[in-house]
Amino acid sequence: MRLWKQLLTCLVILLVGLGVWVHFVPGAGAMLAKAGVPPRLIALVAKPAGEAKDGGGQGQGRGQDRNQGGGGGAPIVVTQPVDIAVVNDRLNAIGNGAAILSVNVTPLATGNLTEVLAKSGDRIKKGQVIARLDSDEQAIAAAQAKVAVESAKEKVERNRKLGGAVSVAVLRDAEFAMQAAELALKTAELDLKRRDIVAPSGGIVGIITVNPGDYITTSTPIAVVDDRSQILVDFWVPERFSNKISVGQDVSATAIALPTSELSGVIDSIDNRVDQASRTLRVRARIDNPDDALRAGMSFSVAVRFAGDQYPTVNPLAVQWSADGSYVWRVEEEKSRKVPVKIIQRNSDKVLVDAELAKGDAVVMEGVQRLRDGGAVRLAEQQERRNGKKPATESTEQKVSEAETAK
Template sequence: MRLWKQLLICLVILLVGLGVWVHFVPGADTMLAKAGVPPRLIALMAKPAGEAKDGGGQEQAQGQGRGQGRNQGGGGGGAPLVVTQPVDIAVVNDRLNAIGNGAAILSVSVTPLATGNLTEILVKSGDKIEKGQVIARLDSDEQVISAAQAKVAVDSAKEKVERNRKLGDAVSVAVLRDAEFAMQAAELALKTAELDLKRRDIVSPSAGIVGIITVNPGDYVTTSTPIAVVDDRTQILVDFWVPERFSNKISVGQDVSATAIALPTSELSGVIDSIDNRVDAASRTLRVRARIDNPDDTLRAGMSFSVEVRFAGDQYPTVNPLAVQWSADGSYVWRVQEEKSQKVPVKIIQRNSDKVLVDAELAKGDAVVMEGVQRLRDGGAVRLAEQQEQRRDRKPATEPTEQKVSEAETAK
């Protein structure tokens, strides 16, 4: 075989291979265009094999091709047929759900200010008490005697001062001053004795509900022995933790809604009371405290709550997962405008089973290709499957007229 024939055969095989490559490999036409191949040659290689076959094939295939051409409005040429779906807009980071623990707005563990034996307990569990109310007493016989002795000493010192003052010049100033100092010391001793006696009464430093009392009359208690826990439940504080991405969005005074896990039908509302000043390095979360009113006293300290906080959120376009394609430059989608395909780079923000949130130059309602992406090229013409279906739906309305014309011609 001569050399020119061998070269011709190799050239034909090369062209056929390039055509197959362009036809089946996405993005091949773009690579050839970058390499300097003329667009007409690329379009010729990208033609489907079915079109070439129609030129010299069987009559039945030609008839089907002509019928499809009529159904498609007589146009389309070699433009690929695609299925599109409009772009929608979704909002993310617009709410926060967390589980928190409740605590009374004020909780006090009442302990004695002195040591001794309990003589009586004046409250019981569940009682509502006021601030300063006596809840228990210690034995106070010794303190009563000390207070009485201090009272006698004060009376004696006062009498001595008054007697010296009546004597006038007969008593020196020094003697009078010593008597007055003795009276002041006696008064201070009386106040100390009265304070010791007062401390034998165990009082509540705050108003609230008394918890379970764990001591009994006759027990010896010290200043570290808890007598009772008093909770002010008019408001409940709920501590919960939020991811660090919300640290610059949440603020004091922001409204929150909550539901007690033990009371699923309850709908509670409150506000953010305080925010911690740092993010926990281990969990990457921020501690937040919400305050919820409890006017009916249905909530208890220690209950768990489901807390929801709403924000303005971030809006992103959403596309069908099938529309997202990948190349060496990253992810992208094909957008159709004026029956031409456009390659739009996208950055994936969130991937769900039914939609993908992307950061891209896409507007709501833009048509994005989700089927038929294999033969698309940037700026190339496309045919929309939706338009083809609409044309097929309109076709039966013209068939009866054509049939009547045929019957009239036959009758003639």
């Protein structure tokens, strides 16, 4: 093939490709006009073959629809309104319960156990005797001490009646002997009293682990007495809640063994430091137990409510990335605006962001490829209405109404 034929073929292919590009790509004509291409040549290239022959017809109508309804080649986008979500407004944790007062009863003396006066499950009062040790030796010692006190008192009275016949030194020695005897009596009575094992606090007696006749010491546990009129629940919260939780704050709890019972209480105390290994803070809640349905050692599900933090939420498809970070496109008066965002929490159906977005703002989630900051855009819903098509929501409502009418 000769050279001029090759050049002519290349020119025809170039013109055809240019025509296809101008015809199917919105805004291509404007780009050629800016490049200095004559408008007549652009119009000639942009016309389809059928339009060039009959001078109008259906092709011209499509071009008018694209120019009039398309807003000069502006991209069509699908938007979704911004919503507001609250995070960090609720804390759920698992805690362990304990009686508000729990005492492990041990004797104050050693010896053989002679009797047990309480049974497991009994409700006792503070100071009540629950067991006794053998006390014969202590009783004899107390009686001897009492006799010694009586003798010392009589000696002091006799010396005082003698008056000047007895020296002051002898009288003082008698008085000192009386005081020593009184102290010995108190010691003997205390030893005798300690043979009774008493409850240091009121509550419910646990399982008694000793029997009469056992030899016990001061380290032998007799029983555990629990005052469970209130239950203390210890649980641990993440350190991000350390400055939000406070003493006296209301809590709700559910015993794992009693899932249908709703319990209420308050924060009783908060630890003064965060555990470095788990990055959690120990918190103690107090729950009333008027029906005595709760037991020490139970596990509880504890819930605490806070004011929370509010953040805008957008569709995950709306979040874009660039070298400067993440951003979204917001539509204002049919123009796109680039809004930087900081992702707070990502979920499957929405993303919480920290950005200058208000509830109801239109954010682009489809058609973001051709957007630029400040550029014109066309909303897909408005474009469908201009072309005489009903939005999907209207069609759905019409079908529902027709179905109800048919019924």
